[in-house]
Amino acid sequence: MDISLILKIAGVGILVAVASQILSKSGRDEQAMFVTIAGILVTLMLLITQIRELFDLIVSVFGM
Secondary structure (H helix, E strand, O other), X not given: OOHHHHHHHHHHHXXXXXXXXXXXXXXXXXXXXXXXXXXXXXXXXXHXXXXXXXXXXXXXXXXX
């Protein structure tokens, strides 16, 4: 695992938190929720390759 992946996820989290707070304070709660969901999806897209490598490693270790 590379440190850049952790930094990317932290950056997305900070941006989503700030955008969500700004939208929430201005009365746009639905848009704040959509920003949060979009941040979760972006994070999952960043992690999907790491999850696939983990499953491949588990299969190779247990020989399924």
